[in-house]
Amino acid sequence: MSTAKRLLSGRPTKMRITSRPGEVIDRSKPVRFTWNGREKSAFEGDTIISALAASGERVFSRSFKYHRPRGILTATFHDPGCSVQVGDEPNVRGSHRLVTAGMKVTAQNVWPSLKLDVASANRAAGRFIGAGFYYKTFIKPERLWPTYEKVLQRFAPGGRVSADSPHGSYDKRYAHPDVVVAGGGPAGMAAALGAAEAGARVMLVEEEHSLGGHLRYGSETELAALAELRREVEASGAIEVLVNSAVTGRYDGNWIAILQRNLPHVTERLVKARAKVVVAAPGLIERPYVFEGNDLPGVMLSTAARRLLNLWAVAPGTRAVVLSANEEGDATAADLSDAGVHVAQVVDARRGEQVVRARGAGSLSEVELGDGSKVSCDLLVTAVGWTAPTLLLNVAGDRPVYDERAARFVPGDGLPANVLATGGIVGDGPTAALVEHGRATGRAAAERALARDGTSVTIPSLSPAPHPALYRSRTHGIVDFSEDISSKDLVSAAREGYDSVELLKRYTTATMGPAQGKLETINTVAVLAEATGRSIAETGTTVWRPPHVPVSLGALAGRVLEPVRYSPMQPWHEAHRATPIVAGQWIRPEHYGDPAREVRTVREHVGLIDVTPLGKLDLRGPDVPKLLNFLYVNKWLKLDIGSVRYGLMCGEDGVVLDDGVTGHLGEDHYLMSTTSSGADAVAHWIENWLQTTFPDWQVYMTPMTTAYASINVAGPKSRELMSRVVSDVDLSPEAFAYMQVRRGTICSVPGCVMWRIGFTGELSYELHVPAGYGLYVWESLLAAGEDLSAGVFGLEAQRIMRLEKGHLIVSQDTDGLTQGYGVGLDGLIKLDKEDFAGKQELEWQLERQGYNHLVALLPDDASVVPPEASQIVTGDRSIVGRVTSSRLSPSLGRSICLALVAPQLAETGKSVTVHLPDGTDVRAKVSEELAQFDPGGERLRA
Amino acid sequence: MILIPCPHCGDRNSSEFTYAGEVHSRPSPGDARQGPWRDYLYGKDNPAGWTEERWFHGSGCGKYLRAERHTVTNEIRATRPEVGAGASSRTRP
Numbered sequence A: 001m002s003t004a005k006r007l008l009s010g011r012p013t014k015m016r017i018t019s020r021p022g023e024v025i026d027r028s029k030p031v032r033f034t035w036n037g038r039e040k041s042a043f044e045g046d047t048i049i050s051a052l053a054a055s056g057e058r059v060f061s062r063s064f065k066y067h068r069p070r071g072i073l074t075a076t077f078h079d080p081g082c083s084v085q086v087g088d089e090p091n092v093r094g095s096h097r098l099v100t101a102g103m104k105v106t107a108q109n110v111w112p113s114l115k116l117d118v119a120s121a122n123r124a125a126g127r128f129i130g131a132g133f134y135y136k137t138f139i140k141p142e143r144l145w146p147t148y149e150k151v152l153q154r155f156a157p158g159g160r161v162s163a164d165s166p167h168g169s170y171d172k173r174y175a176h177p178d179v180v181v182a183g184g185g186p187a188g189m190a191a192a193l194g195a196a197e198a199g200a201r202v203m204l205v206e207e208e209h210s211l212g213g214h215l216r217y218g219s220e221t222e223l224a225a226l227a228e229l230r231r232e233v234e235a236s237g238a239i240e241v242l243v244n245s246a247v248t249g250r251y252d253g254n255w256i257a258i259l260q261r262n263l264p265h266v267t268e269r270l271v272k273a274r275a276k277v278v279v280a281a282p283g284l285i286e287r288p289y290v291f292e293g294n295d296l297p298g299v300m301l302s303t304a305a306r307r308l309l310n311l312w313a314v315a316p317g318t319r320a321v322v323l324s325a326n327e328e329g330d331a332t333a334a335d336l337s338d339a340g341v342h343v344a345q346v347v348d349a350r351r352g353e354q355v356v357r358a359r360g361a362g363s364l365s366e367v368e369l370g371d372g373s374k375v376s377c378d379l380l381v382t383a384v385g386w387t388a389p390t391l392l393l394n395v396a397g398d399r400p401v402y403d404e405r406a407a408r409f410v411p412g413d414g415l416p417a418n419v420l421a422t423g424g425i426v427g428d429g430p431t432a433a434l435v436e437h438g439r440a441t442g443r444a445a446a447e448r449a450l451a452r453d454g455t456s457v458t459i460p461s462l463s464p465a466p467h468p469a470l471y472r473s474r475t476h477g478i479v480d481f482s483e484d485i486s487s488k489d490l491v492s493a494a495r496e497g498y499d500s501v502e503l504l505k506r507y508t509t510a511t512m513g514p515a516q517g518k519l520e521t522i523n524t525v526a527v528l529a530e531a532t533g534r535s536i537a538e539t540g541t542t543v544w545r546p547p548h549v550p551v552s553l554g555a556l557a558g559r560v561l562e563p564v565r566y567s568p569m570q571p572w573h574e575a576h577r578a579t580p581i582v583a584g585q586w587i588r589p590e591h592y593g594d595p596a597r598e599v600r601t602v603r604e605h606v607g608l609i610d611v612t613p614l615g616k617l618d619l620r621g622p623d624v625p626k627l628l629n630f631l632y633v634n635k636w637l638k639l640d641i642g643s644v645r646y647g648l649m650c651g652e653d654g655v656v657l658d659d660g661v662t663g664h665l666g667e668d669h670y671l672m673s674t675t676s677s678g679a680d681a682v683a684h685w686i687e688n689w690l691q692t693t694f695p696d697w698q699v700y701m702t703p704m705t706t707a708y709a710s711i712n713v714a715g716p717k718s719r720e721l722m723s724r725v726v727s728d729v730d731l732s733p734e735a736f737a738y739m740q741v742r743r744g745t746i747c748s749v750p751g752c753v754m755w756r757i758g759f760t761g762e763l764s765y766e767l768h769v770p771a772g773y774g775l776y777v778w779e780s781l782l783a784a785g786e787d788l789s790a791g792v793f794g795l796e797a798q799r800i801m802r803l804e805k806g807h808l809i810v811s812q813d814t815d816g817l818t819q820g821y822g823v824g825l826d827g828l829i830k831l832d833k834e835d836f837a838g839k840q841e842l843e844w845q846l847e848r849q850g851y852n853h854l855v856a857l858l859p860d861d862a863s864v865v866p867p868e869a870s871q872i873v874t875g876d877r878s879i880v881g882r883v884t885s886s887r888l889s890p891s892l893g894r895s896i897c898l899a900l901v902a903p904q905l906a907e908t909g910k911s912v913t914v915h916l917p918d919g920t921d922v923r924a925k926v927s928e929e930l931a932q933f934d935p936g937g938e939r940l941r942a
Numbered sequence B: 001m002i003l004i005p006c007p008h009c010g011d012r013n014s015s016e017f018t019y020a021g022e023v024h025s026r027p028s029p030g031d032a033r034q035g036p037w038r039d040y041l042y043g044k045d046n047p048a049g050w051t052e053e054r055w056f057h058g059s060g061c062g063k064y065l066r067a068e069r070h071t072v073t074n075e076i077r078a079t080r081p082e083v084g085a086g087a088s089s090r091t092r093p
């Protein structure tokens, strides 16, 4: 029958068996998807891998280094050979991700190809990929690094990332449950119930798609117990269940990070749960056995075989050998027989029986046993023991200890009071014992979370069951399936001297691949112990580190909550096609098409610029003058009402911090302006001094940056324009002079502040109007100035004009080492003041000399604009300065720069060499004045 | 993430605060010599143990506070308002 017909009829595919009691597939809902372009069928509830296995596929990827074919090992999220590409999403855990209709699944890491027999490639590769391969191979000579990179890229696992992928939706949530239970198996469910019964609000987190843990693929008795537990959890009003979600780590203050993947329309959500108590109930992870051929497709863990059989009704093979050292292995053999898979042999490790090697071309065909006999089969199931994933306990400070009798690491006794453990991680027992332990642990967790006495809760003992110590057969095989590291590699690394487990791990990269030690840590320790003749307890284990599962960068970023700020005039800017520029949190107009024309408008007529992002701090109180006198390097104790003054601020290290003007508005009332980028920092700086050093000063500071819309009206016709819109302030040069401030009404809007200052060098007024009227005043000013050729200008034109005037911009023309002297404002620094921020360091700077100076540079070739950050060099190529600002000046018709240069170059007329990024040098001369345009400032004072 | 008990706001995530460093008093401006001044600027005791430090609750009450924190365990055993700060300087005239 053709595939299409079979799909239409919904009949089972090749390996799909008849209905199982606990199956999670919905046979009434067929789903079609593609695998490497070929159509496949599945049922709702299938994972990608269960569906492919049902259709008879056995190979899903190639191994990392040797490119051996890989099939199912665990049939869980952590299955190392089952990462696939889904559409444009790489590294999808195929044994966990559910199939959806139309899904396009492709194999990744398939060099040379999924199907090709790679015996030859394998041999070729195997010759040079030993322990410490990366350290030894790709180091020298350095000229071959580009080649190494190409080779390594081919070896690197992982799929393809598309640059065109649409943004996924990611989210964050803060939660404050009393108790978080990490793990929704029987013990975890019982713990959640116990905690809820004791009055706690509980968050129960389960990695798989539904609650139940190992009960899900267990016996009918276990399924019945699960149904009862689920019913109870559902009935409880106090348990929030998060399935397909994983606790990825625990941080300070029991801050539990949970990666939630089960939300509609949200790719991943990071839940930040501040739990009063966390209960770790991760269960146990089955351990692979190390022997030759243990990575052949067809060799899998007993839990993998049972999951395939009982969850998805897929026969993992047709003829099986079962290596069993425990009840799980025995149950698997029984389940296989029950499902119609022929069990050729059960190898009982408890009686000393052994599997020595597995053989097969591309997948398993024969198993060799300890007695030399050979059994042909296509399925080898191993059940040789468990690993306790103690991550949550480790990050809480506990160190696992090796229990020789149980042949596994168990929790130590180093847990803080707000972390408890239950279930398989603690010990073994029938379902009832696990539930009893879980319930009591949950009750104890609630008692602690609710700060009650808790002495009434007795937690029954649960100890690990005795288990034979089975790690490696007498042959060598793969230990780390993700990183493709064999026991032989580990033995030779130990011989090379890497004989501590932490060193061995870093040298071989064992436990450092996508499985992150979940499958391979204990086998690594065991092989090392064997190689060094020590016990496992003496060898110790590596520490589990978060995150427990991969977390996407999207989940860490979450939604973008960083505010983006626009001025009230933004609609006008947009309507007039302003080119936006990002300036800190603000989006501002860089220009409106032609910055040079905008400069001419200001120099010849009148222009408006939106300077709303300028920091504005309202200062009130009798001690404001003392505060200003302390913050600025210049003197502030005498400033008349109605005047403004420019000031420079330095940090206590003497480094330039900010600058701006402050105006004296009225009795005990000042308005301080700061740079746009420094607004927050200066506000914190002021709070710091007021709160920690001068608590008795009477000052009240209010940030007002966004409360005012700010407009600078600049140009020779600005007074004329202002006179048309201001009615209650005398604007005559005598009444309202340069560096003065007035409060008044603009365009009928009362409560505006206007001060006569100017960054552009022209007659100008800086207006601060209540933000709600910003757009109205902006538009009214333009309308009123129409016959004056009034225009607008953006940040770029302002930067050109301020450079023509030689005004520095803090953090553009200064850096984190630029102290107060040398930036062209030496006269401002008043060392005769008793005290001010940075005074000591500035005194020492002056004594020391030798500091760089800010100078104006004029390139000899007036058409060359040296890019900002071009270096200034000497004849012997040592660096003696750099260009901090540069532009082509439309007013002067030539290039102009500001530069920080060594003191010996800071002399008028000095010729310096500017080294451009393109490798060429140009000459430039130090100009007499920082200002190239109107150095006398006559236009400003007009 | 550390939880900081702000004396004004209660337990809050440390992401709401700005770390303002170990508490060091500012040398008086009259007799500042380079040694003590540079210690004030850059010298940190940075003990592996209990330390007294300042935090600024910028995303909360806007107050500086002092915390006694154990740098190894991150336990905070006490917090209090910054000495003398607050009331007088923050009262609207």
Ligand SMILES: [Zn+2]
Pocket: B006, B007, B008, B009, B010, B057, B060, B061, B062, B063
């Ligand atoms: Zn607070």
